[in-house]
Amino acid sequence: MMLQVILAISAVLFCFGLLATLTRSNAIMVLIGIELMLGAGNLNFIAFWKFSTHPELLTGIMFAIFSIALAAAEAAVGLAIVIQVHRRLRSVNVNRATQLKG
Amino acid sequence: MNTALNLLHLLTPESILVETILVVLIAGLFKATAQKRNMLLSLTLIGGVTAGAMLIFQPHYGNIANGMAVLDPLTRFIKVVVLGLSLITAVYAVQSNIRQHFAEYLALILFTAIGMMLLAGTENLLMIFIALEMVSIPLYLLAGFLKQSSASAEASLKYFLVGGVSAAFLLFGISLIYGTTGATSLRDLAQSAPAVTRDPLFLAGLVMAIVGFGFKVAAVPFHLWAPDVYEGAPTSSAALIASGSKVAGFLILAKFLAIGLAGAAGSAASSQLQPGWLPLLAVIAAISIVVGNLAALSQSNVKRILAYSAIAQSGYMLLGLSATGGTALISVLFYVVVYALTALGAFGVVLHVEQRRGGSQLHHFEGLHQSAPGLALCMGVFMISLAGIPPLAGFFGKFYLFAGALGSASQGGNLGLLWVVAIAITFNAVSLYYYLIVLKHVFVTPATHPAEPVTRRNAATFVTGLLAVSVFAIGLYPGVLLDPLRAAAQAANRKPVTAAPVQPK
Numbered sequence: 001m002m003l004q005v006i007l008a009i010s011a012v013l014f015c016f017g018l019l020a021t022l023t024r025s026n027a028i029m030v031l032i033g034i035e036l037m038l039g040a041g042n043l044n045f046i047a048f049w050k051f052s053t054h055p056e057l058l059t060g061i062m063f064a065i066f067s068i069a070l071a072a073a074e075a076a077v078g079l080a081i082v083i084q085v086h087r088r089l090r091s092v093n094v095n096r097a098t099q100l101k102g
Numbered sequence: 103m104n105t106a107l108n109l110l111h112l113l114t115p116e117s118i119l120v121e122t123i124l125v126v127l128i129a130g131l132f133k134a135t136a137q138k139r140n141m142l143l144s145l146t147l148i149g150g151v152t153a154g155a156m157l158i159f160q161p162h163y164g165n166i167a168n169g170m171a172v173l174d175p176l177t178r179f180i181k182v183v184v185l186g187l188s189l190i191t192a193v194y195a196v197q198s199n200i201r202q203h204f205a206e207y208l209a210l211i212l213f214t215a216i217g218m219m220l221l222a223g224t225e226n227l228l229m230i231f232i233a234l235e236m237v238s239i240p241l242y243l244l245a246g247f248l249k250q251s252s253a254s255a256e257a258s259l260k261y262f263l264v265g266g267v268s269a270a271f272l273l274f275g276i277s278l279i280y281g282t283t284g285a286t287s288l289r290d291l292a293q294s295a296p297a298v299t300r301d302p303l304f305l306a307g308l309v310m311a312i313v314g315f316g317f318k319v320a321a322v323p324f325h326l327w328a329p330d331v332y333e334g335a336p337t338s339s340a341a342l343i344a345s346g347s348k349v350a351g352f353l354i355l356a357k358f359l360a361i362g363l364a365g366a367a368g369s370a371a372s373s374q375l376q377p378g379w380l381p382l383l384a385v386i387a388a389i390s391i392v393v394g395n396l397a398a399l400s401q402s403n404v405k406r407i408l409a410y411s412a413i414a415q416s417g418y419m420l421l422g423l424s425a426t427g428g429t430a431l432i433s434v435l436f437y438v439v440v441y442a443l444t445a446l447g448a449f450g451v452v453l454h455v456e457q458r459r460g461g462s463q464l465h466h467f468e469g470l471h472q473s474a475p476g477l478a479l480c481m482g483v484f485m486i487s488l489a490g491i492p493p494l495a496g497f498f499g500k501f502y503l504f505a506g507a508l509g510s511a512s513q514g515g516n517l518g519l520l521w522v523v524a525i526a527i528t529f530n531a532v533s534l535y536y537y538l539i540v541l542k543h544v545f546v547t548p549a550t551h552p553a554e555p556v557t558r559r560n561a562a563t564f565v566t567g568l569l570a571v572s573v574f575a576i577g578l579y580p581g582v583l584l585d586p587l588r589a590a591a592q593a594a595n596r597k598p599v600t601a602a603p604v605q606p607k
Contacts, residue, residue, distance in 0.1 A: 007281075007303075014274055021267050030263055037270030041277045048281035059286055063228050067273055070235045074269070077239050078262050081246055085259045088252035094263070097256040100330040 006047040014040035027082045027092040031075065038071045105166060112164045112171050112223075115153040115181070119216050122149025123209045130205020139204050143196050143561075146208045150189040150215070157181055162593070169225035169287040175590035176435075180222040180353050183439055187346040188215035190446055190565050194338040194453055197562040200247060207247055213240040214342060218350035225361060227276050227286040230354055234272070234318065237347055238265050244339035245331055257334025264327040265317060272314025278307025288362035295363055308363065308379060312386075315358065318351035321420055322390040325413045329401075332409035337456055340405065341449035344412055345442035352419055352438045356431055359383075359423060383424040388522050390417030395529040398536045404452055404462045407536055408445065411488060414533060415441050418503055421522050425507035432591050433502035436584055440487070440495040440576060443569050448484040450566030451477050467540065469549020477563060478544050480570035487573050489537040490530055495576035495583075500530070502584075 013036055020033030042064045049060025086092050110117070126145050132138065157178055164173035192211050200207050217236030224230055242265060246258025280286055282304040283294040298304045317324035332340045359379055394414030401407045419441075422434035451470075452462050454477055459466040471478035487496035504526065507519050576583050 014270075017270065018267075021263070027259065027263070031266070034263075034266040034270055037267070038273055041270065041273035044274065044277035044281060048277065052284055054284070059228075060280065063231075063277075063280065063286065066228060066232055070232065070269075073239055074235065074266060077242055078266065081242060081255070081258050081262050084246055084249065085255045088255045094259070097259055099253050099256050100260075100334050 003047055003051045006043065010040040010043040010047070013037075013043065025093050025095045027085065027094050030094065031078050031082065034078075035071060035075060038067065042067055042071075108164070109166050109171060112160070112166055112173055113220075114160065115156045115185075116216050116219055118149060118153040118156060119212050119219075122146060122153070123212045125149065126205050126208050126212070130203075130209075139196055142205050142208055143192060146192050146212065147189060150185060150192075150212070154182055154185050157185070167226075169289055170229050171220075172223055172225050175593040176587075177223045179586060179590045180349065180435070181219045183442070184218040184222060184346045184350055185215055187349065187442055187446060188212070188218070188342065190569070191338050191342040191346070193561050193565050194341055194450060195336075197453060197457060197560055198336055198338045199457070200336055200338070202249065203247075207244070210240040210244050210247075211342060214244070214346065218346055221350045221354050225288040225357060227280065227288070227291075227362075230358070231269075231273060231276060234354070235269060237350060238269065238318075241265075241339070241343055241347060244342065245335035247339060248336050251334075253334035254336065255334075257331045260327050261331045261335075264324060268314045268317030268324050271310045271317075275307045275310030275312075275314060278303050279311065282307065288357065291362040292364055309382065311358070312355075312379060312382060315351065315355045316386060319348060319355060319416045319419070320409075320413050321386050321416045322393050322413065323386070325390065325393070325416075328413055329397075329406045329409040332405045332412075333403055333462075337405070337449055337453040337462075341446050341453075344408065344449065345446040348412070348416075348445075349438050349442050352423075352434065356423055356434060360431060380424055383420055384519060384522050387417045387420035387424060388525050390414060390420065391522075391526050391529050392417075395532045398533070401536070402464050404455075404464060404467065404540060407540060408448055408452070411533065411536070412445065414529065415488070418500065418526055421507055421519070421526055422503040424522070425519060432584070432587050433499075433506040435587055435591075436580075437499035437503050439583060439587075440499045440573070443576075444484050444487045444496060444573055447480060447566050447569035447573065448488070450562055450569065451481045451484070454563060454566070464540065464543045465550070467543040468547045470544045472549055474563075476567060480566050481544050482541055483570040483573055485537040485541050487577065489534050493574075493577050495573045495580070498577060498580040498584075502580075 017033045017036030017040060020036065021030045024030055024033065045060040045064040045067070049055060049058070052060065082092055085097065089096055122145065126142055126149075129142055129145055160173060160178070162173070162175060164171070166172075188211055192208055195204070195207055195211065214237055217233050217240070220229065221233035221237060224233060242258055242262045245261045246254050248254035279291070282298045282301050283291055285291040285294050295304075313323055316322075320328040331343060335343070363379060391414050394410045394412070394417060398407050398410030398414065401410060419434055419437055422437060454474065455466050455470065456462050458473075470481070483494060487494035490496045490500040504523050507523050
């Protein structure tokens with residue numbers, strides 16, 4: 001019963017994140033959306049680990065720890081890229097990035 | 103303790119690459135000159151070749167911590183290939199217009215190489231996710247490395263945003279697969295997956311994971327980044343994205359589906375009953391082939407043509423993956439390796455034209471056969487091989503791929519695949535148009551550009567020539583590549599008992 005509730009929360013979180021990446025035009029907000037989606041994945045891992053038949057294996061929690069570290073690395077690189085884009089385009093609006101198309 | 107020692111032993115080549123990165127970064131602190139770039143490249147190549155030699159002389163089999171790090175002949179073969187592709191990219195980088203932070207650029211290429219090697223050598227979802235990010239994150243930076251160019255920044259932003267979303271999809275998908283099966287090792291997954299193939303949670307996880315992998319190989323739902331990134335990124339970075347990252351991505355997608363989820367595809371008899379990944383893959387393949395080939399027709403930039411052609415080629419490879427016959431994996435890997443060599447070579451020619459004539463539009467290629475006849479010939483070999491015309495390697499790749507797909511159809515399992523093969527062959531004819539348009543500009547249209555200085559030989563053109571020769575040689579004797587692949591795959595299937603898997607904890 002509890003597991004379903006947590007899964008529902010993580011699914012909602014994932015959808016909010018996806019919605020943010022699809023609708024927001026500010027690159028920072030898109031970045032936050034991606035972080036929400038990754039967070040939803042981590043929440044799933046913890047929930048599945050907590051309610052699994054072999055919680056002593058720690059697989060889920062290891063996965064969550066590693067993916068938090070990766071999400072941090074990705075956010076760092078992402079912010080660097082956003083700064084670079086701001087230097088070139090004077091804006092972090094993704095709709096302004098239209099030089100390449102076709 | 104023993105596990106740690108084994109792990110160190112198994113990952114010696116990767117460790118050597120890490121040390122190379124440190125040496126290159128320290129050497130990069132000294133004052134920048136033209137000689138320094140060559141010196142840094144030599145350091146990179148020495149480290150890379152040492153790592154490659156270590157790879158070849160490693161023990162044949164290894165399996166640490168339930169598939170976290172595995173080594174078998176097929177894995178080793180792919181590791182050598184991705185390492186070689188990365189080193190060729192490093193050679194290209196010296197000729198490209200990257201002047202600042204050259205040591206960091208080489209270090210990022212090596213980081214990508216390590217990620218790709220780890221990706222090739224793992225059978226665990228956790229390591230797959232970590233290694234995929236280890237490939238993606240340096241590639242985002244490599245795409246945006248031209249700091250003075252706004253196109254490069256934009257390419258990097260687009261690559262990063264799409265890549266980030268697809269990584270999130272992959273993570274969420276893996277979490278659902280872990281939740282429903284309780285396994286992260288692909289071998290464990292293979293045992294527990296058949297029990298849950300109708301669980302909607304599992305199917306959702308499967309689809310999301312395939313979407314995540316689809317980004318890496320630029321298949322249609324997540325392909326939109328490819329043309330912009332290929333165009334905006336520095337050419338050497340685009341070459342790495344097109345070749346090495348694609349080989350690693352396809353190997354891991356093949357492993358994920360063929361080892362971990364073989365049960366979820368459904369056996370030949372029950373595939374009509376089970377919704378599995380086969381129909382999904384076939385549909386993605388067909389759409390990729392159609393969209394890639396049609397969109398390439400209207401392009402005027404050779405890098406964009408190569409990008410859309412890459413999307414179409416991904417479709418062919420996915421078609422190969424969805425044919426689960428006995429030799430299907432071999433034919434897909436043969437195709438992927440040949441494609442990577444060809445694409446890398448084509449980018450070498452593009453790099454030369456870009457440096458000499460300041461762009462990669464079609465008109466920049468006009469009259470290339472007069473100013474650089476050797477490179478023009480190479481471009482001819484690459485384009486004709488990509489189009490799949492007989493004497494070249496690309497033809498045999500397509501031949502084995504389609505034969506494999508139809509072979510599995512004749513076994514009665516996937517008769518549905520016939521329509522994908524028909525689409526593939528039809529649109530292959532369409533693709534001739536844009537490949538030959540490039541060659542028309544290279545060979546037929548007279549040069550309108552002012553005469554340029556005679557080409558000086560350099561390492562990048564030499565490597566491009568070497569790639570053309572190898573594509574030609576593989577076309578004449580497909581066995582050169584096919585036999586080692588086949589032997590490696592057979593050896594990988596006969597796992598000896600001596601390589602006892604070490605259990606976690």
